[in-house]
Amino acid sequence: MSRNFWKSESAGTFCHVSNYHLLLTFFLLFCSLTSTFAQGKKADYQRAEKVKQVMDTKVFYAPSAFHWLEDNAKVWYANSTPTGKKFVLADVKNKTKQPAFDHQKLASGLAIASGMKVNPDSLPFTDIAFVDNGKALEFTVNETAWKCSLDSYVCTKTVKRPDVRRRGFWGDNGEDNTRQNIVSPDGKWTAFVKSYNVYVEATDKSVKEFAMSFDGSEGDYYSPVLSWSPDSKKLVAYKIRPNKPHLIYFIESTPNDQFQPKLHSRNYLKPGDALPQKQPHLFLIDSKKHIEVETGMGHQYAVTNPKWWKDSRGFTFEYNQRGHQAYRVISVDADGKAVDLISETSKTFIDYSGKKYRQDINDGKEIIWASERDGWNHLYLYDGLTGKVKNQITKGEWVVRKVVKVDEAKQTIIFEGSGREKGQDPYLIQYYKVHFDGSGLTALTSENGTHAATFSSDYQYFVDTYSRVDLPPVTTVKSAVDGKILQELEKADITELQKMGWKAPEVFVAKARDDKTDIYGIIVRPINYNPKKSYPVIELIYAGPHSSHAPKVFNSDFRYRFLHELAELGFVVVQLDGMGTSNRSKAFHDVCWQNIKDAGFPDRIKWIKAAAAKYPYMDATRVGVFGNSAGGQNSAAALLLHPDFYKVAVSSSGCHDNRMDKIWWNEQWMGYPIGPQYTESSNSTHAAKLKGKLLLILGEMDDNVDPASTMQFMDALIKANKPFDFLMVPGMGHSLGGDYGEHKRRDFFVKHLLGVEPPAWEGMD
Structure with a gap:
């Protein structure tokens, strides 16, 4: 800007000054509008957080987890209500619904025992267990287990049930090579792997350990996960040619327990990496015979653990060929002869991780199997002795999503399916029942929504919650025989x-x-x-x-x-x-x-x-x-x-x-x-x-x-x-x-x- 800009001796200079004031006016107006608009955007951000809060905390009467009691006709659930979280107990036979316990008395009893301040409308736990024939409750608060009498509401500390879930990194496909002593079903023998080979000894030490194999080595060893036949006369082990771990590394820059960074690693196999290759070996204990089973398997992606028939006539395992275009169920008899019971192939891929299902019936005399061979995921009934398909159980341009229950005695299957109901979104899950021969297909749910069912242990009843993105949840109890509504439980309030x-x-x-x-x-x-x-x-x-x-x-x-x-x-x-x-x-x-x-x-x-x-x-x-x-x-x-x-x-x-x-x-x-x-x-x-x-x-x-x-x-x-x-x-x-x-x-x-x-x-x- 020139030093002459502010002079007003000439008309030209006057125009400069006028333009400046005009620009200044527009600038101030723009700043005002921008400020208002920015405030609006701030309000939008705040409203977004408000929406999250309301969706998280202000949708009432929409329980999502249900727990049947041992008598099968009663179910409890936690319910969010306008006055707080309530535990509800529903009795199907009597068609009643009431508080599962006195929330005020339990809060008082827990407060006295723990020294905590306990709000009866916001009890500090989400899971309960009825014990002592329904006369007491057990629950956990901040890693402390409690038991409260439902007569006196006196609460005492108790022993927390151990967490038996397997710990470990999901991406590690390695074998645990530590020694495992596997005792035979009759208790007479103990099998284990030592120096890469299979050994057996009498459990009472009356027969000293003896080797069943001699060909194991560091680079070609027997897995310590051994499988006894039910008659205790045969043993199966996989011989493994191991792969090399693939470690990936992480630098934790700001760990909580030290100032300096930490280096972490994981065994993390990636596409193309070598995989362990396993071959089944059969051992006959009485004759000390070792049979290498000839299966005709090619390059493996994985094989499952052996599964013996109850009559000890043989065992099966499943083979997933690398590339996922072939999947087989292989049966091995007591003499070590292997045959394919089921063989799936695909020009693209077999969705083994999402759609595979197998259930053996009558000790493997029949097998229920899921396949997409007709272009849709459906169930098939196999002859488990010959490997022949007896009949297709479900069919049509819709899919079986999950098998819930196979009832051998009644020859029926309860399953989730989607896409069968005309006029509905084909992804919405419905529940069905069907006989093994494909007859009597019965819809247990039909309302236009996606359903989530929780069945009683005897599969006579189920809690059914259905909803859509545009339909708040509705919860009822239904008959698992015909889908009839037996009791209304909740209807969400939004x-x-x-x-x-x-x-x-x-x-x-x-x-x-x-x-x-x-x-x-x-x-x-x-x-x-x-x-x-x-x-x-x-x-x-x-x-x-x-x-x-x-x-x-x-x-x-x-x-x-x-x-x-x-x-x-x-x-x-x-x-x-x-x-x-x-x-x-x-x-x-x-x-x-x-x-x-x-x-x-x-x-x-x-x-x-x-x-x-x-x-x-x-x-x-x-x-x-x-x-x-x-x-x-x-x-x-x-x-x-x-x-x-x-x-x-x-x-x-x-x-x-x-x-x-x-x-x-x-x-x-x-x-x-x-x-x-x-x-x-x-x-x-x-x-x-x-x-x-x-x-x-x-x-x-x-x-x-x-x-x-x-x-x-x-x-x-x-x-x-x-x-x-x-x-x-x-x-x-x-x-x-x-x-x-x-x-x-x-x-x-x-x-x-x-x-x-x-x-x-x-x-x-």
Whole structure:
């Protein structure tokens, strides 16, 4: 600005001064408007937190866990009510419902015994056990176990039941090679592995230990997990050719117990790594005979532990061929002869982790088996002696989701299924009963919602809770014979949600890439949305092929609430299941095979465009996407492979290259051996294609997806000179980034999709 700017001796200079005042006026007006708008955005953030709070605490009469008592006709549950948490006991036979105990007296008794302040409307436990024939309660508070009489309400400390759950890292496929003494069913013999070989000795030491094998070695040893035949005359052991562990490392930068960082490691097998190879060996104790069983198995992914028939005629085990395109149930007789009872093959993959089911009937004379061989997941009845299919039990263009109960005596099966009821979302779970021969298929539930059943131990009754994303839960007790409603229990109250203007998500259906298949998803709008305005769209994406992921039940989990919280900032938020995910037909699922990068994007883009065509306030030119884990891979890929549609992405804990992630998940869908399909699906391969705004979030202690996967993707982006944002959360494991990461994610979308500078974090509470 020149020193002559403020002079007014000439008309020209006067114009400069006038322009300055005009600019100053506009500037002050802009600051005022910006301040008002920023306040509005702060209010949006605060409303998002309010929505979360109300959804978490103000949905009443929607219990989710039910516990049948031993007499089978009574069930208890914890119920959230406007006056606090209440424990309820329902009596099916008498059709009564009452408090499970006197909450005030129990609170007083516990307070006296513990010295704590105890609120009867917020008792400090969620799980109870009726003991002493229903005359007392047991529960745990802060790691202390208590027992309270229901007569006197005197509470005393008791011994906490031990936690018998197996501890260990889920990704470690290693064998426990410590000595295990396996006693025969008749108690006469003890078997164990010593110096890599199988040994047997008399339990009473009357017969000294003797070797059953002599060919074991450090590199080819016998597993200490041995299996006796029921008649105690035969023994099975796997001989193992071990693999080399694959260690991944983590540096914990800020441990709680010391100032200096810590180095951690995990045994974490990845696609292409060597796997243990096991071969069954049969030992005949009386003759001390050793038989190497010839099975014809090829390269194994895994084999199951041997399972003996009760009559000791032989045993079975299951063989999963590496590559997941062959799966066999192999039967071995008492002479060591092996035959295939069941043999499944696929040109793509066998979903062993999500759909496999086997139940032996009448000591293996018959076998119930699940298969997708006709294009849909259904049940089959096999002759367990010949390996021939006797009949298909269920059939049709719908899927069996889970077998709940097989009743040998009544020759019936209770199972979960979806897609059978016409006019309903095909993902909604219903319960059915059917005979082994496929006759008498009976729907135990039918209401238009997804059902969750908790059966009494005698399978005469079940508690049924059903809901949809747009239908609050309804809970009843039904007959497990015919599905008849026997007792009404609860109907959810969402009055507090409705008072704040909350609207349920809309279930939206549009055609897939083939213009034939229906794609299902949900649309979430902000409370104050105005159909005359324009809203950017954000998609929560998770295209993991192991399941389907769009919410189907009301207020189901944190992801459901995530969508509503994010919408309050000024977005329309969506979630859907594209092709390549599970719980539809085999063809629908197969789209993912060796093609994780597809992620259903052609269906997702088409679906969002169809929704925007119906609802013009959805701006399909401003679309963001976020996801975690496999969804982290998907969300980043959106900006690499479909940048003309997706503009902003937040990716957390991403599996950006399937060669860097856990073996079981990735070889299941991407196949074996490792080939060019892995390279083609890697985000690092396509890093140079990045367009739009990308935020990567990573926990330094993520032992689910190797953190190096994200770091390698970052390296590729840097080498391609591509700008991106990155947040590393110290000490955090596999997550979306915690509360801090969530705030950063919201800010990122507000800034880059709304074009608004997010409000300051101070004073946001």
